[in-house]
Amino acid sequence: MSNHEKKGSYHYDPFDCNPQGFNRLGFNFFQDNPPMYNPPTPSENLQAFDPTSYMSFTDCLHGSMDYSSLSRAFDMSCSSEVITPTTEESSKKTATVVRESTAMTTSENNNPSTPNSSVSSSSNEAAGDEDSGNNKKDKQQKGQDDGDEKSKKVNKPKKEKKQREPRFAFLTKSEIDHLEDGYRWRKYGQKAVKNSPYPRSYYRCTSQKCTVKKRVERSYQDPTIVITTYEGQHNHHCPATLRGNAAGMLPPSLLASASMGSSFPQELLSHLLPSTNNSLQGVPSSMYYQNLAPQQQLGQVPDYGLLQDLVPSFIHKQQP
DNA sequence: CGGGTTTGACCAGCGC
DNA sequence: GCGCTGGTCAAACCCG
Numbered sequence: 001m002s003n004h005e006k007k008g009s010y011h012y013d014p015f016d017c018n019p020q021g022f023n024r025l026g027f028n029f030f031q032d033n034p035p036m037y038n039p040p041t042p043s044e045n046l047q048a049f050d051p052t053s054y055m056s057f058t059d060c061l062h063g064s065m066d067y068s069s070l071s072r073a074f075d076m077s078c079s080s081e082v083i084t085p086t087t088e089e090s091s092k093k094t095a096t097v098v099r100e101s102t103a104m105t106t107s108e109n110n111n112p113s114t115p116n117s118s119v120s121s122s123s124n125e126a127a128g129d130e131d132s133g134n135n136k137k138d139k140q141q142k143g144q145d146d147g148d149e150k151s152k153k154v155n156k157p158k159k160e161k162k163q164r165e166p167r168f169a170f171l172t173k174s175e176i177d178h179l180e181d182g183y184r185w186r187k188y189g190q191k192a193v194k195n196s197p198y199p200r201s202y203y204r205c206t207s208q209k210c211t212v213k214k215r216v217e218r219s220y221q222d223p224t225i226v227i228t229t230y231e232g233q234h235n236h237h238c239p240a241t242l243r244g245n246a247a248g249m250l251p252p253s254l255l256a257s258a259s260m261g262s263s264f265p266q267e268l269l270s271h272l273l274p275s276t277n278n279s280l281q282g283v284p285s286s287m288y289y290q291n292l293a294p295q296q297q298l299g300q301v302p303d304y305g306l307l308q309d310l311v312p313s314f315i316h317k318q319q320p
Numbered sequence: 321c322g323g324g325t326t327t328g329a330c331c332a333g334c335g336c
Numbered sequence: 337g338c339g340c341t342g343g344t345c346a347a348a349c350c351c352g
Contacts, residue, residue, distance in 0.1 A: 187325055189344060202343070206323090215343090325350070331343085 169229040177201060177216050177226055183234065185214065196220040207236045 172179060178187075178201065185203035193200045198218035205212040212232040219225040 186323085188346095190326075191342065191344095194341065200342085213343095321352105323351090326348080328345105328347095330345075333340105333342085335340085336338090 167229050167231045169227055171219070172226045172228060173224050174226050175224065177218060178203070179216075179226065179228065183207075183212075193217055198223065205234060207234070210234055210236050 178185070184206040186206045187201055188204050189202035190199050191202070196217070198220060200215055200217035203214045203216065210232075212230065212234050214231065215227075215229040217227050219227055
């Protein structure tokens with residue numbers, strides 16, 4: 001039973017809700033290297049966007065690939081909401097950016113491009129996340145301790161607004177929702193998305209002390225497109241490099257990047273991008289965009305899913 | 321039995 | 337203040 005079966009019909013459209021806005025939201029990943037695979041009809045409107053309003057994906061990936069540099073490449077303040085997949089969400093959260101940007105810019109300025117800087121800022125935020133999580137647990141625990149099943153309101157000291165990790169949304173053409181990316185994820189929630197028949201799934205990295213999360217949802221307008229939003233950065237090695245299955249076909253240089261973890265996914269992407277023309281020369285280009293049967297991705301050929309997840313079609317940029 | 325998934329409930333933030 | 341929505345929790349359930 002899927003959620004969208006029991007939920008009513010929605011009319012969520014991450015692209016069409018602001019068609020002009022999407023020009024500013026996304027940048028053309030294929031600008032430098034036209035795709036071997038022509039997206040089907042629903043994606044044609046993507047191609048119709050004004051190219052001048054896109055930023056080349058590879059432009060963003062040149063240079064050091066941490067969140068800060070990406071943020072600069074996106075010409076945005078290094079706020080915690082740098083990228084969101086929906087204009088609705090963007091418009092709603094733009095207001096929060098002003099308040100949340102301070103701490104982020106601090107870490108960014110102190111450590112412009114080193115992965116460790118990202119890790120440190122990430123860990124700080126992670127600590128905040130954990131604290132908030134603990135607070136939540138404590139709160140719930142306290143509510144139960146104080147008695148009476150579930151106390152609706154708990155007196156809690158007013159704490160500053162929770163800082164969120166920078167987010168990066170990827171659009172990936174795939175038939176499966178949860179794509180292999182080399183890391184292990186645990187699903188901790190699923191929600192129906194407003195105006196969308198497709199639910200949004202919430203995943204958390206299973207590694208201890210790693211607070212990276214990702215949200216996976218399917219585009220309403222083009223159900224073949226999976227929107228994966230990463231939040232936070234891994235502070236551990238990529239399990240795939242240890243298992244050697246999903247990453248088995250990746251070049252050593254890429255595996256080295258993957259194993260660093262700290263700058264995932266940017267560094268991976270910088271290696272995987274077709275335009276970089278370095279890592280995947282031996283890989284059939286159709287692999288980038290090929291639609292795969294679920295059993296292929298989940299079964300004998302997990303690498304395809306990995307590649308698909310690591311080679312996004314677009315990255316959404318939040319319109320300031 | 322351990323780890324992952326499902327799912328209803330809860331909570332916080334935001335807009336009206 | 338109220339309602340809506342996104343995000344999270346956690347018990348129940350599933351599966352290898």
